[in-house]
Amino acid sequence: MKIVIAPDxxxxxxxxxxxxxxxxxxxxxxxxxxxxxxxxxxxxxxxQVGIHKRFIVFDCDVENEEPTPTLLINPEIVDHGDExxxxxxxxxxxxxxxxxxxxxxxxxxxxxxxxxxxxxFEAEGNLLCRCLQHEIDHLNGMTxxxxxxxxxxxxxxxxxxxxxxxxxxPGDVEVHA
Ligand code: NI
Numbered sequence: 001m002k003i004v005i006a007p008d009x010x011x012x013x014x015x016x017x018x019x020x021x022x023x024x025x026x027x028x029x030x031x032x033x034x035x036x037x038x039x040x041x042x043x044x045x046x047x048q049v050g051i052h053k054r055f056i057v058f059d060c061d062v063e064n065e066e067p068t069p070t071l072l073i074n075p076e077i078v079d080h081g082d083e084x085x086x087x088x089x090x091x092x093x094x095x096x097x098x099x100x101x102x103x104x105x106x107x108x109x110x111x112x113x114x115x116x117x118x119x120x121f122e123a124e125g126n127l128l129c130r131c132l133q134h135e136i137d138h139l140n141g142m143t144x145x146x147x148x149x150x151x152x153x154x155x156x157x158x159x160x161x162x163x164x165x166x167x168x169x170p171g172d173v174e175v176h177a
Contacts, residue, residue, distance in 0.1 A: 001031050001049050003039065003170045006094045006160070012141040015052045018073045018112075025055050025073060026114055032057045033069035039171035041092045043131040045138030048093050056135040060128040072119070073112040075136050081106030081124065089134060091144055096168025096175040099156055101147050103133045 004010050018025050028051060036044040036057060043058035055073045083105040088098045106124035109132050113119045123129035137147070145153050145160075163175045 014141045015054045015139045018053050029057050029071040043135045045135045054139045060131050071114045075111035079108035080104040090173045092170040095170050096163025096172045098173045099144050103130050
């Protein structure tokens, strides 16, 4: 299982909903969690490993040293706060960069768990809040670059070009020249 790296057009595809009971998702999610931990990520969306289905894995529990990955199938933001917060964000598909990305301060996300039972996540002002929005963007074919205004995007793409030329790998949050 390999991480798809931007600007691969695979990352810009809108993913299809997971069919109820599609057990391949459970197997794939286990592998995805391994890839996520191995590369020091806190979230990974299926299209980042070349699968165009709507599911994500994440582990935003920074207090807990034990890996506790969560699988969320067909996630959807059903409600959000009133404010936008900008903060530094990385992506395993965009190695070597940390970008200031605007996100909702709070979100309510629904979806299905590994038993295909409905779950709800409410997150406010924390890593989970940001991670959920980031990973759901991936399912809609959006990377961090598409969240930036045109000028910031040009600067970020230039920085990214530099990072790639200097051998940035998934999990790198900056480039040491
Ligand atoms: Ni990402």
